[in-house]
Amino acid sequence: MTTSAWPAPTTQRAGDRDREATATLLGQALAQGYLDMAEYEARLPTAFSAQTTADLRRLTADLPLAQLRRNDPRRRAALRAAARRSVRLHLAGYLAMVVIVLTVWLAVGLTAGSWYFWPIWPILGAGIGVLGHAVPIRYACR
Known part of the structure; x- marks a missing residue:
């Protein structure tokens, strides 16, 4: 040993x-x-x-x-700012998705003549997700 x-x-x-x-x-x-x-x-x-x-x-x-x-006020302020920033990022991603699906819908409509407005489904689904994220953050940050 x-x-x-x-x-x-x-x-x-x-x-x-x-x-x-x-x-x-x-x-x-x-x-x-x-x-x-x-x-x-x-x-x-x-x-x-x-x-x-x-x-x-x-x-x-x-x-x-x-x-x-x-109870550190700077910590609480930083948490609020991070929560708001996360909602803004989520919203930016949502808006980018909306632009993409509307562009695809328009391209298909112009080339194939199919004008069924299918983008409503991803727009509504993702919109519910954004609201489910933004509403609790809004009330929590008051």
Whole structure:
């Protein structure tokens, strides 16, 4: 049996992602009034120079982390903007589909003389999908 040259770690080392997450939490605490500017400025350099995750946890031990993550106004605004953007993208795809099926219908009508308005079915079906996406987003973002 061989023994390792490295001792078993007693604490976990902190990485850049851990340091950045802690800095983000400290910024949210500042924005929501849990920290004043002097406290924030004192904790931030400590967060970026921390070597272990225990050091990072000590910096945020006195903060209500669940409240910071859930009630951050910037987070809510970003979620609303992403939801609205998703509806706009869905609508753009829908309108592109409408233009394509109407163009195909017109081309078939002009060349074959078949004027049955079949595009109504994909237009209605996809339109229901767009409405099913847009209406809940509209009411959720109020």
